[in-house]
Amino acid sequence: MDNIIFIGMPAAGKSTVGVVAAKRLGYGFLDVDLLIQEREKKLLHEIIEERGTEGFLEVEDRINAQVEATRCIISPGGSVVYCRNAMEHYKKIGKVVYLQVSYETIKDRIGDPRKRGVALKEGQTLRELYEERRALFEKYADITICEDGLTLEETIGKVLNVLEK
Numbered sequence: 001m002d003n004i005i006f007i008g009m010p011a012a013g014k015s016t017v018g019v020v021a022a023k024r025l026g027y028g029f030l031d032v033d034l035l036i037q038e039r040e041k042k043l044l045h046e047i048i049e050e051r052g053t054e055g056f057l058e059v060e061d062r063i064n065a066q067v068e069a070t071r072c073i074i075s076p077g078g079s080v081v082y083c084r085n086a087m088e089h090y091k092k093i094g095k096v097v098y099l100q101v102s103y104e105t106i107k108d109r110i111g112d113p114r115k116r117g118v119a120l121k122e123g124q125t126l127r128e129l130y131e132e133r134r135a136l137f138e139k140y141a142d143i144t145i146c147e148d149g150l151t152l153e154e155t156i157g158k159v160l161n162v163l164e165k
Helices: 014-025 032-040 044-065 078-082 084-093 103-110 126-140 152-163
Strands: 003-007 028-031 072-075 094-100 143-146
Touching (some): 003 014, 003 078, 003 084, 014 028, 028 032, 032 044, 032 072, 044 084, 078 084, 078 126, 084 094, 094 152, 103 126, 143 152
Parallel strands (some): 003 072, 003 094, 028 072
């Protein structure tokens, strides 16, 4: 249980906050989206285009459920909360921290969700995706950290304060 797994929407800062927090805690850092791209030899949006959202989630579930790490901050993609095997695995190997951000902030940060490799279902809006995932993030989170109104440095400080307790 010595890993920290950040969950949250794309653009919530999982990787950005994760890298800095890992440095300050002396932990490793693993960006699972990069691991997926490396293993599949394709960009995330290419996997989604080729296999569809469901096919992408199968890949995401398999690779996340196989992550082995010690004293590491792990940053999976935002859709990992749809992956039961992966989330059960993460709950066993660490603390799950939900980086919570308002919909308005996510919308501003993301831009075009399809170019970012966001796993949207056919016809689904970003708002619908946000609401659907929010319930799952809350379900799996051991700790929730609200970033609204905080600078990046303040968010990192809040994360470190909570984790060091």
